[in-house]
Every structure is written in C-alpha cells, then in structure tokens.
Amino acid sequence: MGDVALATAKKKTVKKKVRAAKPATRSVKKKKVKKKVRKKTPSASADAEMQHSPAASNGVAPKRRSTAKAMAATQRDISVSEFFAKNRHLLGFDNPRKALLTTVKEAVDNSLDACEEAGILPEIWVHIQQTANDRYKVGIQDNGPGILKKQIPLIFGKLLYGSKFHRLRQSRGQQGIGISAAGMYGVQTTGKPVKIISKVGARKPAHYYEIQIDTKKNEPRILNGKGEGVDIPPGESGKAYIEKHGIEWVEQPHGTRVTIELEAKFVRGRGSVGEYLEQTAIANPHITLNYEDPDDFVYTYERSTKVLPPEPKEIKPHPYGVELGRLAAMLEETQGSTLSEFLTSRFSRVTSPLARRICQTAGVGTRTNTHKVGRKEAELLFHAIQKTKISPPATDCICPIGEDLILKGMHKVVPGEFYAAATRPPAVYRGNPFQIEVGLTYGGSAPTQNISKDLLLDLLEETDARTVRQFLVHTFNGLGGEGADKIIKTASIGTRQTPSKLKPKEIEALFTAMKNVNIAEGQSMEVLRYANRVPLQFQQSACAITQTILNTNWRSYGLSQSRGGLPKGPVSLMVHIASVWVPFTSESKEAIANYPEIQKEIRLGLQAVGRKLGMFLRRRLRVKQQSDRREIFLRYLKEVSTAVSEINGVKQPELYEQLLSVAKRRTADADMKLDERGKKIQEDPTQLDLGENVLIVDPTQHEAAINRVEIEEEPEEAYEE
Amino acid sequence: MAKKRPIKKTPVTRHAAVKLTPRDKKTLSSITDLADRVVSAAKTRKDPYVDIPSRTLSNVRFSPRKGILEMGNSKNRRQLFDLSQAKAYMRTMLVASGCKRLLDQGKSTSLRGLFYMLKHTIEGAKENTFDDQNECDTIIEDVEVLLNSIREELHLYAENRGAMVGNIVLTDKGDTIDCARMGSGGYAIPSIVEPEVIELDPKKCGAKFILHVEKGTVWQRFNEDKFWEKHNCILTHGSGQPPRGVRRMLHRLHNELKLPIYCVLDNDPWGYYIYSVIKQGSINLAFESQRMAIPDAKYLGLRSIDFDRCQLSDSVKISLNENDRKRAKQIAKYPWFEKKRRWQSEIQRMLKNDFKLEVESLISKDISYVTEVYVPERLAEQDWLD
Known part of the structure; x- marks a missing residue:
C-alpha cells in the first residue's frame, strides 16, 4: 500500500512539473512516468525489507549489496533535458540524416504556427551550409511577429516551454519539445551555440542571442553580451553591426532567425529536407519558401494564395x-x-x-x-x-486546406495535367473531430520530354552543376537519379561530363534521349501524407493512409495496380488529416493509427478523386479514338477524290469538299454519341466538365517542371542611377 | 528517274486516241460506273461504298454438274467511312484509277508495275498508299471480282511462269512459235494467253495429249528425254501451283484442241491441291473457274501406292509434318473430293504411310525411270485418278 501511494504521489509531482513546463507529448510524458516508477520500485521494496531486517539480523543473512540509504544517495531528479539528451531518437534525432530534417522541420513548423497565429502571411528562408565533412549550419528565418526579449532564451534554450500543449486545438506543433531539442542536439554534437536573432518591429531593436542549453538544469545559458544578449539598434548602425559580426539575417521589419550548427548528413530524395519543404509548400499554398541547399541550389516556392487559413478554434473535449x-x-x-x-x-x-x-x-x-x-x-x-448517446462534437474547430487551395498548391509544385481534390465533411473518431482531404495529380509526360532545344541550351548554359547527372537531377523536378541515369545511358555520354562543355553532337544526343526515355515507365504512385499540414515522411507502410490506398481498387479508375501494391503511373496523391488530436501510432509521429472511422473517410476521399481521374482518363481515351478516326478519314479523302476524278473527270476539289462534309457529318455524329450516363460527349479534354475541384492544364506550360537558376542581377547599376 | 517523269505525263494526252477494243470499252465503262457511284453518293451526302463478292471458302460452291467451283452471291461491303475499311476503300479506288490509265494508254503492266505506279506517300501523313506488293495484289483481285473483269482485261499481267514444249505451232502477238523447236528452255507461257494474244490452230497441232508436270526440274527431265517426241504430246509445267496464264493455256488447249490432260505431281497434299485447282478451279479465284477449270484432267501420279509398287528405297521417304497431315485431312473434306472413293483411299493411304514422295524420288530407280517406265506404263494401263 505504501509504495502505491508513493508512486501516485510521485506521479502527481511529475505531472505538475510537466504542466508547468512546456509542450511534452502525451506519450513522452507517459514514458517518463514509467521510468520514474520503475526507478522507485526497488527502493520501496527495500523499505519493506528494512522492517524485516531486525528479525533477520540474528540469523545468517545473505550479504546485502547495498542499503536503502546508500541507494537513496543515487536517486535523484532527472532533468527533462538530460532524459532527452540520452533518448534523442524519441525526438527524431536518431541519425545525422534525420537530425538535419528534424531541425529544419521543427523550426519551420514553429515559424508557420507563429505567423498564422499572428495573422501574417508566412515567408520562410531555409539555408543549409556545409561547414565540415559531417557538419552543417542550418539557418531558418521567418517573417513572424518576433519574440519578446526575455522569452527568447526560454523558448530556444529550455525544453518543454511553450504555448501549444494544453489547448485542444488544431496546430502543427503537437511536435513537442521542438526547436530547443534541435539546439541541444547541435550543442552536443558540435559545441557551437544556437544563434537567435529576433525583431518585433521595424523601429524596434533586434535581439541577438547565442545560447547553450544547460542539460543538467534544463535552463538556457546565454553566451553573448555578458549573459544578457545583445540589442541591435534599427537602422544603418544595426546593419553595420550585423555585417561586422557576421550575423546571418535577411533584412525584414519583423521575424525570427535561428541558426544551429549540427552534426548531420545531407541527402536528396526520400526523407530529405527538400522533400519536406516541397511537400510543405503543397499543403500550405499561403506560404512562400526560399530554400538554399548546401550545393547552393536555390529553390523558391511562391505562395499561390494570399489568404491565410482561418484561425482554428479551441474546443472543449468531447x-x-x-x-x-x-x-x-x-x-x-x-x-x-x-x-x-x-x-x-x-x-x-x-x-x-x-x-x-x-x-x-x-x-x-x-x-x-x-x-x-x-x-x-x-x-x-x-x-x-x-x-449515453451524445451528438458528435462541433467540427468547425477544424480548418481544412480546402479543395481550391489543394489544387493550387499541387499545381504549383507537382507537374501534371490533371488535378483533382476532395475535402470530406468533418467526422469524429473517439470523440475527436477530424477531417480528411485528398488531392490527386495525374502527370502527363515528364518535364524532360516537354523541353525545347533552345530551352535546353539555355539551361545548360546557366547551370552550375558539375556533372550532367547533377544537372538533370536538379533541373527537372521528379526526375530522380534513376531517371537521369537512364537518360545519360541512352544518350551514351559520360556521367561525369561537365554540362557547359558538352559538344553540340552530345547535346543533340542528350536532347533526343530526354525526349525518348520514358521516365514514367514502372513508376508507382507517389503518396504525400499530411497531418495538420505537416508532411509525414517516414513509416509509410505503417500508416492508415497508405494502407487505405493499397486497399482501394485503382484499376476501376483507369490505373494499373498489381495485387496489394501501389497503383502504377505518373500519379501523385496527397492525403491530409486535420484534427485537434491526430492519432499517431507512436511517439515518432510519423504514421497515423488505423481507426475504422478514419480509414472510411480516407477511402471515401480517395474514391471521390479516383472517380474524377477515371472519367478524365476514359474520356481522354475516347477523344483520342475519335480524333484518330477523323484523321484517318481525312487522310484518305484526298486520295479517293483524286482517283475518282482521274477516272470520270469529275472536278477533284469539288468532290473533295463534298466528301469532306460527309466525313464531318459522320464524325460529328460520333461526337454526339452519348456516354454511359446519357450525356453528350465533349471533344476537347481541357473543356471537359468534371464538376468542381478539378484542374486540367496543358502540361507543356507548367512552370514547376523545370528549375532555373536565378541569374543575379547586379544591384550596383541601380545605385548608380 | 528524273527523266522518266515528264515523259510519263505527256502520253496521257497523246495516247488518248488509242483505239479501244470492245472489251476495253466494257471494262472502262464499269470502272467509270464505279467512280460515278462515289460522286453521286458524295452529292447526296451518303457514305460511298462498294460491294465486293467475297472470295472465301464459304462463298464457293462446287457444281457437281459442271464439275467446277463457282462463286456464290455473298458480298462484303467496303465503306469509306469505316475505320477498318477506309484504307482498303482508298486502295480500291487507286487500283481502279490505275487500270483506267493503263486502258487509256493501251498499255499493260505487271502487277509489280502497277504497285509502283500507285505507291506514294499520302499527303500530310507519314503513310504510304501501299507498303508491300501483296497488299496491292489482293486489291487487284478485289477489283477483278468487283468489275467482273479479269486481270487481262485490266491490262495487267503477272510474271511469266511455266513453260511448254511439244508438237504444236501457235501465234503469239503475230509471231509464229513452233513449240517443237524451243531448245532446252521451252516456250515460256505468257501471263496473258487470251485469243487476242495467242492464236491456236487445230490444224497446226500434232500432239495427242498434254502431260502437265509440277515443276521445272521434272519438266527438264522429260524434255531432255524427248518424251513429247516419243509420245507425241505437249509437255507443260507451272512452277508449282500453276499461275493463271498456264491454267488458261491448258484450258484453251484442252477445249479448243480437244487434248486430254494428265498430271504428274508430287505425292503430297500440295500436289493434290494443284491437281484440284487445275481440275475444278481455286477457291480464291472461283470467279475464273469457268475460264480455267478442266474437269476432265486426270491425276497420273505419284500415288501413295508407288512406294511399294515401284519398290523405292526407304531413303526417298519424306515424313509428313503436322501441317501436311492437317492439310491432307482438309483436302479430303472438300466436297469435290469427298464423294470420290478412290481419292479418299489415296489420301488415307498417304496418311497411313506417314510419308510423302516427290516425283524426283523415282530417279533413285534410274535417271529416266519416270519418262521411260513410270509414265508410259500408267498411260498404257490407263491407271489414273479422276
């Protein structure tokens, strides 16, 4: 009985502590509690044994290894930061590659939440630079409201400090410990402090801090300005100071920038920073993202809407x-x-x-x-x-992206010719309201196939890639190393060739190869998963979204799909779950749990976009057949009319015109034929009426398909004038 | 090539005054009729079409009375505004216009010549009117049945195939040909052997019968041994399946000069079918049977009993393959073989033997066995299949 009371008492204190602090995730808290209990149990039983010991002391007692008193000396509080420093995999710092991604992710998510809460259209800058073989410096800046001076060290230098944990409201940052953990990881692996500069207004000074986290005390230690930080005055003198001290800052009236140097590994492709930012841009069409990777490639995702998502409401639990x-x-x-x-x-x-x-x-x-x-x-x-039967919770607390913005977001980032979106009405699982949104892109030909010779020459000239392969991978979105290799092999040019030194003949071969290599062959559906607008990049197979996609029959929508596999074809699918409480399968927050209600909603959403895709593909096929048909007739009419006029001397042009009008009537008849639902078949696929929430574009006009290196204009000229 | 083009164009006007034979006029009018139907269909905004009598086994009837194959009445409609038929329709019209040009100029050309005349790239497409001569040949046969005019009437001829030699003198385009003085090569039977080209005179023919052999090599054997001299006959061959010229020639020799015909062919399904074509006409060209089939033709050899009868060595056997067996069974089921007991037992015997025999296999006995023993014996015994 005694130890139970002890355990609950302890539990309570822990709870209080957590609550006093900042966002810890529920599961993290649980883990911690468990640990405490486990640690406490042996001592409790030792207490119980002590009472027996006087009686036992007369006999030949086995030699005690330790006493309760001795053990009590080693029993002490564990700081949250110490715990996480040891268990950094819980926060997504399991390996250098993931550490880099998690750092960017935490910072970007925080920035977006701050901007949206303040009602500012977010603009984010992400700079990654390599400083040593396995060290990278990551800088993330936003144009948010800025942070008050005294809060800065706490937010960035203390674990579990923040605003989001206790309210039941849709936000990105259930992610928890967040940016301070990233800073701690950086300090631990490189010893370099976290640098923060924040500004609340154009005429207000910017606050500049260099912070290290004291893992023992879970407290920030400020290194610059004699432990007080530095205030940089606004205006020219401030500018000069920033320049003199090499502080990284993109000039903005307000905003925050955090720079962390950490041990990391930079990769491309799956699970990379680039992928995360791209996917973030899709689900957040109201943000502008500037990303400069370690190879100095600049990616810019411009916002496609200037409307902020409505502010989510806080709700009481159901x-x-x-x-x-x-x-x-x-x-x-x-x-x-x-x-x-x-x-x-x-x-x-x-x-x-x-x-x-x-x-x-x-x-x-x-x-x-x-x-x-x-x-x-x-x-x-x-x-x-x-x-008791209780009506489901109010669902107006959820802010979906909206079909329109999903279309815009996908169109901006994913090249394709057909886009469809579906936002399901809100539903409830276990008393928690949630909403599913699905977006689908069906991409025509790869960007490499839509390129003209002149454009290729331009691109080759302006690229600063070292090899042809690099050039292809960086210039054409969605091509990937495999596709690039295929093209290079077909063109039979050296992989390590410098793009700018290609001979005209080789450029010709490259051009032909780009036109002819079918990248989409064997390509399977790309799945983008989101929870509250945050991309989920890992544990794809464990996720309810993936499982529902696999269980959907895509063959009836015109895609090929092998049993139990993802459908094949140039298709990208995004699934977004918005909820006040997203049910993740584990503390790593990378997969959504399999609630039947959630699966059902996902399935209905998938079916909604699937039906539209099926209609598009079927009609496109039919239109193609019809135009083929007309073309065949027209092709032969001239021959027939010439032959006939040769035989009986009839005027060829006249006969041709007559036959042509018969042909037109005949094919017009075919055009008028009704489809399965008794509707007239329209001819032009871009004119198809597939209802709302569908976007059909000419894939050759797509701007997202090709990345161009921005040529810097020299600003000096402007000054001279 | 560059020189030829302008030359080709001018004759169109110069030869406009070519004198047309009554047959040419008839052909021309049916071609013009074909074109007029297109014009009237176009005027009334209707789909132009042609009805082509179908040339398949299902549309072939065996007339037991006449002993020949006749074409039935079923027709295939070919429409311009039908995806699968548009190209064939266009080709039909092209062939018709090509033939009209030949008639106008009073010239004739080979099948391959017409193919080149009509072959060109379709305007605005990467497609040719014809890619292969076979495509053109089929359409020509379609036009023949469509216009009810034979190839000769369309001024088309095929490559010369087959030869003859024997005690006969004929006139070929005015030249007198003595078939007894043709050396080792013989007189090449032309593709067109109509009376306008080749004149036969019963008075100038001393031969008593015709011996038709399957191919040139066997024919050489007979010619070298002067078989035709000894037996006073006409010796012909058709290089395998005899072309229309050879068949028409045999038909005329048979009917106009009253000469019986005996065939010496290989003992295999293909040999049987060659005989069948000579006798009843072919399925594909059933419309020509009237002019070509010789119901009285006799099958002299080789027979499936010959292996035993002539005591041939095992080495000459050629075993039947699956295709042979299938074809043999098919032939046995043709109505014109079905009722003939001797033919049925002949075919059954071959299937039982499970090997075929070529005429050349008789050479294993002796080089001139076939000419000195085999054929004379069969003729003397009147041992043949009918």
Whole structure:
C-alpha cells in the first residue's frame, strides 16, 4: 500500500512539473512516468525489507549489496533535458540524416504556427551550409511577429516551454519539445551555440542571442553580451553591426532567425529536407519558401494564395474522447461545483438534460459536489457516458486546406495535367473531430520530354552543376537519379561530363534521349501524407493512409495496380488529416493509427478523386479514338477524290469538299454519341466538365517542371542611377 | 528517274486516241460506273461504298454438274467511312484509277508495275498508299471480282511462269512459235494467253495429249528425254501451283484442241491441291473457274501406292509434318473430293504411310525411270485418278 501511494504521489509531482513546463507529448510524458516508477520500485521494496531486517539480523543473512540509504544517495531528479539528451531518437534525432530534417522541420513548423497565429502571411528562408565533412549550419528565418526579449532564451534554450500543449486545438506543433531539442542536439554534437536573432518591429531593436542549453538544469545559458544578449539598434548602425559580426539575417521589419550548427548528413530524395519543404509548400499554398541547399541550389516556392487559413478554434473535449483517468483528474481539478455543472461546462455537446441522463445512468446525483465523486463514481460516470448517446462534437474547430487551395498548391509544385481534390465533411473518431482531404495529380509526360532545344541550351548554359547527372537531377523536378541515369545511358555520354562543355553532337544526343526515355515507365504512385499540414515522411507502410490506398481498387479508375501494391503511373496523391488530436501510432509521429472511422473517410476521399481521374482518363481515351478516326478519314479523302476524278473527270476539289462534309457529318455524329450516363460527349479534354475541384492544364506550360537558376542581377547599376 | 517523269505525263494526252477494243470499252465503262457511284453518293451526302463478292471458302460452291467451283452471291461491303475499311476503300479506288490509265494508254503492266505506279506517300501523313506488293495484289483481285473483269482485261499481267514444249505451232502477238523447236528452255507461257494474244490452230497441232508436270526440274527431265517426241504430246509445267496464264493455256488447249490432260505431281497434299485447282478451279479465284477449270484432267501420279509398287528405297521417304497431315485431312473434306472413293483411299493411304514422295524420288530407280517406265506404263494401263 505504501509504495502505491508513493508512486501516485510521485506521479502527481511529475505531472505538475510537466504542466508547468512546456509542450511534452502525451506519450513522452507517459514514458517518463514509467521510468520514474520503475526507478522507485526497488527502493520501496527495500523499505519493506528494512522492517524485516531486525528479525533477520540474528540469523545468517545473505550479504546485502547495498542499503536503502546508500541507494537513496543515487536517486535523484532527472532533468527533462538530460532524459532527452540520452533518448534523442524519441525526438527524431536518431541519425545525422534525420537530425538535419528534424531541425529544419521543427523550426519551420514553429515559424508557420507563429505567423498564422499572428495573422501574417508566412515567408520562410531555409539555408543549409556545409561547414565540415559531417557538419552543417542550418539557418531558418521567418517573417513572424518576433519574440519578446526575455522569452527568447526560454523558448530556444529550455525544453518543454511553450504555448501549444494544453489547448485542444488544431496546430502543427503537437511536435513537442521542438526547436530547443534541435539546439541541444547541435550543442552536443558540435559545441557551437544556437544563434537567435529576433525583431518585433521595424523601429524596434533586434535581439541577438547565442545560447547553450544547460542539460543538467534544463535552463538556457546565454553566451553573448555578458549573459544578457545583445540589442541591435534599427537602422544603418544595426546593419553595420550585423555585417561586422557576421550575423546571418535577411533584412525584414519583423521575424525570427535561428541558426544551429549540427552534426548531420545531407541527402536528396526520400526523407530529405527538400522533400519536406516541397511537400510543405503543397499543403500550405499561403506560404512562400526560399530554400538554399548546401550545393547552393536555390529553390523558391511562391505562395499561390494570399489568404491565410482561418484561425482554428479551441474546443472543449468531447465526452467520448475522455479516458477514465483523465475524467477523474478533471473532476479533481474542478473546484466546488455540482456534477451537472461540471459536465456541461467542461465538455462540449453536453446539455443539462443530457448531464442529468448521464448521472441517472451512473446512479449518481446531479447535485453531487465534484469533491465527493470518488474513483468508483467516476468509473460509473465513465461507463454511463459511453452508454449515453451524445451528438458528435462541433467540427468547425477544424480548418481544412480546402479543395481550391489543394489544387493550387499541387499545381504549383507537382507537374501534371490533371488535378483533382476532395475535402470530406468533418467526422469524429473517439470523440475527436477530424477531417480528411485528398488531392490527386495525374502527370502527363515528364518535364524532360516537354523541353525545347533552345530551352535546353539555355539551361545548360546557366547551370552550375558539375556533372550532367547533377544537372538533370536538379533541373527537372521528379526526375530522380534513376531517371537521369537512364537518360545519360541512352544518350551514351559520360556521367561525369561537365554540362557547359558538352559538344553540340552530345547535346543533340542528350536532347533526343530526354525526349525518348520514358521516365514514367514502372513508376508507382507517389503518396504525400499530411497531418495538420505537416508532411509525414517516414513509416509509410505503417500508416492508415497508405494502407487505405493499397486497399482501394485503382484499376476501376483507369490505373494499373498489381495485387496489394501501389497503383502504377505518373500519379501523385496527397492525403491530409486535420484534427485537434491526430492519432499517431507512436511517439515518432510519423504514421497515423488505423481507426475504422478514419480509414472510411480516407477511402471515401480517395474514391471521390479516383472517380474524377477515371472519367478524365476514359474520356481522354475516347477523344483520342475519335480524333484518330477523323484523321484517318481525312487522310484518305484526298486520295479517293483524286482517283475518282482521274477516272470520270469529275472536278477533284469539288468532290473533295463534298466528301469532306460527309466525313464531318459522320464524325460529328460520333461526337454526339452519348456516354454511359446519357450525356453528350465533349471533344476537347481541357473543356471537359468534371464538376468542381478539378484542374486540367496543358502540361507543356507548367512552370514547376523545370528549375532555373536565378541569374543575379547586379544591384550596383541601380545605385548608380 | 528524273527523266522518266515528264515523259510519263505527256502520253496521257497523246495516247488518248488509242483505239479501244470492245472489251476495253466494257471494262472502262464499269470502272467509270464505279467512280460515278462515289460522286453521286458524295452529292447526296451518303457514305460511298462498294460491294465486293467475297472470295472465301464459304462463298464457293462446287457444281457437281459442271464439275467446277463457282462463286456464290455473298458480298462484303467496303465503306469509306469505316475505320477498318477506309484504307482498303482508298486502295480500291487507286487500283481502279490505275487500270483506267493503263486502258487509256493501251498499255499493260505487271502487277509489280502497277504497285509502283500507285505507291506514294499520302499527303500530310507519314503513310504510304501501299507498303508491300501483296497488299496491292489482293486489291487487284478485289477489283477483278468487283468489275467482273479479269486481270487481262485490266491490262495487267503477272510474271511469266511455266513453260511448254511439244508438237504444236501457235501465234503469239503475230509471231509464229513452233513449240517443237524451243531448245532446252521451252516456250515460256505468257501471263496473258487470251485469243487476242495467242492464236491456236487445230490444224497446226500434232500432239495427242498434254502431260502437265509440277515443276521445272521434272519438266527438264522429260524434255531432255524427248518424251513429247516419243509420245507425241505437249509437255507443260507451272512452277508449282500453276499461275493463271498456264491454267488458261491448258484450258484453251484442252477445249479448243480437244487434248486430254494428265498430271504428274508430287505425292503430297500440295500436289493434290494443284491437281484440284487445275481440275475444278481455286477457291480464291472461283470467279475464273469457268475460264480455267478442266474437269476432265486426270491425276497420273505419284500415288501413295508407288512406294511399294515401284519398290523405292526407304531413303526417298519424306515424313509428313503436322501441317501436311492437317492439310491432307482438309483436302479430303472438300466436297469435290469427298464423294470420290478412290481419292479418299489415296489420301488415307498417304496418311497411313506417314510419308510423302516427290516425283524426283523415282530417279533413285534410274535417271529416266519416270519418262521411260513410270509414265508410259500408267498411260498404257490407263491407271489414273479422276
């Protein structure tokens, strides 16, 4: 009994501590608690043994390895930062490659949340530079509201400090420990401090800090300005200071920049920073992203809308989503009110008649003071809630991206010719409202195939890639190393050739190869998963989204799909789940749990875009057949009319015109034929009416397909004038 | 090539005054009729089409009374505005216009010549009117049945194939040909042997019968041994399946000079079918049977019993393959073989033997066995299949 009490007491203190601090994720907290308990248990049993020891001391007792007293000396508090410093894989710092991504991700997510909360259209700069073989310097800047001077060290130098943890509201940052963990990782691996510069207004000074985190105390240690940080005045003198001290800062009236140097590994392709930023741009069409990678390639994702997503509302928990322990805790927290009041005020969707009904089912009086509700009653209440029919929670607390913006976002980033989007109405799992959105891109030919010779020459000239392969991979989105290798092999030029030194003959071969190599061959569907607008990049196969895609029959929508596999073809699919509480399978927050309600909604969303794709593909095929048909007739008409006029001397042009009009009527007849649903078949695929939420574009006109290196214009000229 | 083009164009006007024979006029009018139908269809905004009698086994009827194959009445419609037929329709019109040009100029050309005349790239497409001569040849046969005019009437001829030699004198385009003085090569039977080209005179023919052999090599053997001299006959061959010229020539010799015909062919399904074509006409050209089939032709050899009868050595056997067996069974089922007991047992015997025999296999006995023993014996015994 004693040790149980001890354990609960300990639990409580831990809880309090966590609450006083900042965003810890639920699971992290649990883990910590477990650890504490485990540590405490041996000592408790030692206590119990001690009471027996006087009796046992007379006999030949086995030699004790240690005493409770001795052991107590080593038992002490564990700092949150110490814990995470040891268990950094829990936060996504398992390996250097992921560390880089997590750092960027935490910073960008924080920036976006801050901008949106302040109502600023976000613009983000991400700079990655290599400083040593396995060291990179990462700088992330936003145009957010800035941070107050005294808050800066706490936000960046103290784990579990922040605003997002306690409210039930849709935001990116359930991600938790976040940026301070990234800073800690950087300090641990390189010893370099985290540098923060933040500005709240154009006429206000910018605050500049260099911080190290004290892992023992979970406290920031400020290194510059004698432990006080530095204030950089606005205007020219400030500019000079920034320049003199080599502080990285893109001039902005307000915003924050954090620079972390860390041990990392830069990669491209799957699970890379580039992929994360690209996917973020798709799901957040209102942001502008500037990204400069270690090879000095600049990627810019311009915003396609100037409308900020509406501010998500905070909601009270729905009774169905509350576990027994939480219910008991809530009862305890509530000071001096009746049970009825408690139920109606602390939960959403509970009215007083409903509260009465719950109490009746539980056999507890509505006027019972919450203080007097014990464990037993709480359990009765819990079961009563599950039995009572309560209307689903309000779903207006969720802010979906919206079909229109999904189309815009995908069109901006993913090259293709057909786009469809579907936003499902909100639904509820376990009392938590959520909403599923699906976007689909069907890409015509690869960007390499749409290029003209002149454009290729231009691109070759302006690129600073060292090899042809590099040139291809960086210039053409979605090509990948494999595609580039295929092209180079077909063109039979050396992989290591310098693009600018290619001979005209080799350029010709490269051009022909680019035109002819079918990149899409054997390509399977690309799946982009999002939770609250944050891309999920790992554990694809464990995710409910992937599993639902696999279980959907894509063959009926005109795609080929082998059993139990992803459909084949130039298709990209994005699935977004927005919720106040996204159910992840594990603490790594990389896969969504398999709730039947969620799977059902995903399936319905997939079917909605799939049907549109099927219509598009079928009609395109039909239109192609029809135009083929007309073309064949037209091709032979001239021959026929010439032959006939040779035989009987009829005027050839006249006969040709007559035959032509017959042909037109004949094929017009074919055009008028009705499709399966009795609608007239239209001819031009871009004129197809597939309902709303579909975008059909000419793939050759797509600007996202090719990355061009920006040629810097010399600003001096402007000054001279 | 560059020189030829202008020359080719001018004759169109110069030869406009070519004198047309009544047959040419008839052919021309049916070609013009074909074109007029296109014009009237176009005027009334209807789909132009042609109905082509079908040239398949299903549309072939065996007339037991006449002993020949006749074409039935079923027709295939070929439309311009039908995806699968548009190209064939266009080609039909092209062939018709090509033939019209030949008639106008009073010239004739080979099948290959017409193919080159009509072959060109279609305007605005990477497609040729014809890619292969076979494509053109089929269309020509279509036009023949469509216009009910034979190839000769369209001023087309095929490559000369087959030869004859024997005690006969004929006139070929005015030249007198003595077939008894043709040396080792013999008189090459032209593709067109119509009376306008070749004149036969019963008075100038001393031969008593015709011996037709399958191919040139066997024919050489007979010619070298002067078989035709000894037996006073006409000796012909058709290089395998005899072309229309050879068949037409045999037909005329048979009917106009009243000469019986005996065939010496290989003992295999193909040999049987060659005999069948000579006797009843072919399925593909059933419309020509009337002019070509010789129901009285006799099959002299080789027979499936010859291996035993002539005591040939095992080495000459050529075993049947799957294709041979299939074809033999098919031939046995043709209506014109079905009712003939002796033919049925002949075919069954070959299938039982499971080998075929070429005429040359008789050489294993003696070089001149076939000319000195085999054929004379069969003729003397009147031992043949009908």
